[in-house]
Amino acid sequence: MSETEENGQDAGQQPEGAAEPAAEQSGENNINQDVIRAIPITLSVEVGTTTLKLRDLMRLSQGSVLELDRGVGEPMEVKINDTVIAKGEIVSVGDKLGISVTDIVAPLERVKPA
Numbered sequence: 001m002s003e004t005e006e007n008g009q010d011a012g013q014q015p016e017g018a019a020e021p022a023a024e025q026s027g028e029n030n031i032n033q034d035v036i037r038a039i040p041i042t043l044s045v046e047v048g049t050t051t052l053k054l055r056d057l058m059r060l061s062q063g064s065v066l067e068l069d070r071g072v073g074e075p076m077e078v079k080i081n082d083t084v085i086a087k088g089e090i091v092s093v094g095d096k097l098g099i100s101v102t103d104i105v106a107p108l109e110r111v112k113p114a
Contacts, residue, residue, distance in 0.1 A: 045099050046077040083110050
């Protein structure tokens, strides 16, 4: 008696829980684009950076000024997950700040190691 006959299955049947043929699964594997587009992403704009010694950090008080590595008028970096995706200029949007995108970083440039 074959293994299939012992399990009470016909030769053409697959056991329960077995993977279905790829042609039947392809519809299930399609990603719903609306779901992907609804994923929240945190975007940040980096104005500049600086390096401090701990003693200088401990001396900070209200009114202290920290010098950053960017000059006035230089483009700001737009980042997602610490990856620069664009550059732009700070603009006023009503009583809030915004960024006017001036340059999009090419996708291949985004994945290059620093």
